[in-house]
Amino acid sequence: MIETQLWRVNPETADLENDLQIKAAAKCLSQGKIVAFPTETVYGLGGNAKFRDSVQKIYEAKGRPSDNPLIVHVATAEQVREICTEINPIAKKLMDAFWPGPLTLVLPSRGEVSDAVTAGLSTVAVRMPSHPVARALILASGLPIAAPSANSSGHPSPTKADHVLHDLYGKIAGIVDGGETGVGVESTVVDCTTTPVTILRPGGVSREQLEEVIGPVADDPGLTRPDQTPKAPGMKYKHYAPEATMYLVPAGESRIQELVAHEKNSDRRVGVLTTEENQKDFPQADVVLTCGRRSDPESVAHSLFAILRAFDAENVDVIYSETFSEAGIGKAVMNRLSKAAAGRVIE
Numbered sequence: 001m002i003e004t005q006l007w008r009v010n011p012e013t014a015d016l017e018n019d020l021q022i023k024a025a026a027k028c029l030s031q032g033k034i035v036a037f038p039t040e041t042v043y044g045l046g047g048n049a050k051f052r053d054s055v056q057k058i059y060e061a062k063g064r065p066s067d068n069p070l071i072v073h074v075a076t077a078e079q080v081r082e083i084c085t086e087i088n089p090i091a092k093k094l095m096d097a098f099w100p101g102p103l104t105l106v107l108p109s110r111g112e113v114s115d116a117v118t119a120g121l122s123t124v125a126v127r128m129p130s131h132p133v134a135r136a137l138i139l140a141s142g143l144p145i146a147a148p149s150a151n152s153s154g155h156p157s158p159t160k161a162d163h164v165l166h167d168l169y170g171k172i173a174g175i176v177d178g179g180e181t182g183v184g185v186e187s188t189v190v191d192c193t194t195t196p197v198t199i200l201r202p203g204g205v206s207r208e209q210l211e212e213v214i215g216p217v218a219d220d221p222g223l224t225r226p227d228q229t230p231k232a233p234g235m236k237y238k239h240y241a242p243e244a245t246m247y248l249v250p251a252g253e254s255r256i257q258e259l260v261a262h263e264k265n266s267d268r269r270v271g272v273l274t275t276e277e278n279q280k281d282f283p284q285a286d287v288v289l290t291c292g293r294r295s296d297p298e299s300v301a302h303s304l305f306a307i308l309r310a311f312d313a314e315n316v317d318v319i320y321s322e323t324f325s326e327a328g329i330g331k332a333v334m335n336r337l338s339k340a341a342a343g344r345v346i347e
């Protein structure tokens with residue numbers, strides 16, 4: 001066990017870079033320690049991307065397989081140039097349109113970051129987050145910060161400091177608590193070394209938004225075809241899974257009601273993952289949790305991971321979940337839900 005400090009920071013504070021809490025967290029980073037912090041997507045677990053020891057601490061604290069590379073977080077264009085050899089015109093357009101924000105670009109690496117960050121690949125994933133606390137921390141440390149989501153490997157990504165405490169207390173030097181994150185699902189990962197560019201992980205920036213700026217983009221076939229390995233190594237792992245066995249039910253409410261009624265003859269504790277619109281429709285279920293409003297897909301993304309964690313606290317044995325349209329951010333929501341359900345779908 002190591003001591004885990006908690007730094008509370010109001011993201012609206014002026015001149016955050018010189019805030020004493022931020023400075024304390026930045027000092028830990030420059031000493032090679034690892035620190036969790038909020039971004040606009042989910043909390044990240046940060047360490048000095050140039051220092052192998054720091055990066056190794058991240059893998060250890062999360063229990064993350066060493067073949068799964070990390071995203072390097074930057075705050076300035078100069079930091080990007082230090083890390084990547086080449087920023088092609090398409091990558092430049094994407095940076096101009098979506099940075100700072102929930103988009104990660106895979107670019108050719110200059111070899112400046114530790115090879116533990118890139119897991120030995122010739123490319124590096126780079127992202128410029130927009131969250132004021134993340135930006136201030138990166139600037140105050142003066143370092144490129146390697147940061148995966150700050151959960152134990154396999155768990156849902158953390159959207160609150162409490163989630164990080166639950167998974168990593170005693171394993172990391174500290175947590176900057178800047179409140180709940182906004183987007184709620186992780187950044188979109190786009191490989192800029194292919195023509196056209198390829199979406200390796202759907203996320204906070206939708207395909208539609210990308211295509212408005214650069215025209216048609218490709219999807220990594222490994223995301224949907226079981227016979228192909230995903231190009232983002234992280235996408236092949238089991239992830240986001242609640243402790244209960246989860247099933248997706250595309251047929252919707254009445255089918256879920258039947259399934260719940262059927263479970264009444266078993267001694268299993270039954271949960272339903274629904275939305276505010278349908279909340280009252282499952283009186284027979286033991287636990288009903290709502291994940292935002294169906295009419296507002298952003299609200300579903302925002303609360304998805306917190307709801308998956310809440311089912312663990314409710315000790316349910318089985319979860320039946322509604323499904324969502326794959327338009328816009330719905331694509332990322334359905335990707336995370338299918339992983340949480342380990343692909344189990346009840347037609």
Ligand code: TXA
Pocket residue numbers: 039041042043044045068069070071102104106118121123124125127147148149150185186187188189200201231232233234235
């Ligand atoms: O929103 C986010 O992206 C959050 C916040 C903290 O920034 N971070 C995050 O990191 O989700 P992580 O490590 O949980 O997911 C990074 C994903 C993994 O699937 C990893 O395999 C992939 O990006 N990745 C990293 N570097 C890569 C590379 N060079 N080539 C292909 N995929 C890469």
Ligand code: MG
Pocket residue numbers: 148149157
């Ligand atoms: Mg992750």
